[in-house]
Amino acid sequence: MSMLVFDFDGVLHDSRERAWRCYQDARTQMELWALPDLAGPGDLPLVYQGVLSESLTRWVGFEVAERFWQRHAELTARAAADEPHGVIPELVGPLAALATGPGYAVVTGSHHATVRALLTRDLPQEAMPQILLSRDQPGGKSDKLRDLRTRYGATVYVGDTGSDIRHARAAGLTPVAVAYGYASREDLTAAGPDQLLDTPADLAAWCRTRLTGHRAGAPAPSRAT
Template sequence: MAMLVFDFDGVLHDSRERAWRCYRQARTEMELGALPDLAGPGDLPLVYRGVLSASLTRWVDFEVAERFCKRHAELTARAAADEPHGLLPELIGPLAGLAAGPGYAVVTGSHHTTVRTLLARDLTEKAMPRILLSRDEPGSKTDRLRDLRTRYGAGAYVGDTGSDVRHAHAAGLSAIAVAYGYASREDLAAAGPDRILATPADLAAWCRAHTGARGVAPAPAPSRAT
């Protein structure tokens, strides 16, 4: 069984509400009225077409878009502590099954500490990803995925944007897209993924099929006592 690799936000964790709030905050702080005024998380596909910074160049120049993305990442990292949830509940058991079998990795554009903290809300140490690569490590997403394929035999990358699909194919991996994340189904389809999964339950079933498990019970969550 080949190792699977996952994006985090929009795939394993639903951060759309937080991303929308921080988008609006950064837009106001930077006085970027040229950017769309998104009414709610459901409008995120309007700006998440591939790489966010490149998508924003439809309204602002690249340098401004890069500054906006950096500020947006800072705000979303700070706001993560107030997230009411960690992983999508349907995926806790399948991830534990993968950890006990071929292992899995996470390659994300979010900060390492943020992602690990949110994962640890619902996973035991044994169920955590074998490898976690974030925006804090050097190299492009394609480089990281190619390295995971070469060194660990990774076979597929699961993402939620057209950019994720293109990075997977560029690295020689199968591209699995989920339609419940940041991008529209149309954007995903245009990128040419090998498969599109509609819901977290569909992704959970696909993961279980990968491990050959009919049903993996969720691992007990770590204690959250304060």
């Protein structure tokens, strides 16, 4: 089994409530009244459609949208300290098992320190991802995924938006999507993942199936440092 790669927000960590609150705060602070006023986290799929960098250009220009997402990332990083949970409980065990076997990586649009702090709430050091790439490292998500495929043999990226699916395909990885994150099921289906998992329990079972196949096959590859 090759190294698996996961998105963080919406896949390993449920940050939808925080993302919604910070979206509303950024919209108010920047006075971007052209952006939709979201009533709650359930409305997030309205703005998490297609390619994320272009998802707001239905209402504002591209440069304004980029500044908005930068501000949104700053606000969500600050608010992370108030999150009641880190890793979604059903996924703690599978991640620990992956870490001691083939290893896993996280590629995220959030800040490195924020993601690491949330991971360490529930995972001991030996269960942490071998590689964590965030918005603080240069390059886009496709570039980071392509590098993981080239250097470490990564084959699958698990994401929660149509944008994640497109980045995975652009990097030559197999896209797997979860339906409990930020995007609507319709947007995910339109992007065409190889597999669509409904719940965290489904993702946990999928990981265990992958691990079972790995243990029955060849020895684990060397872990990345």
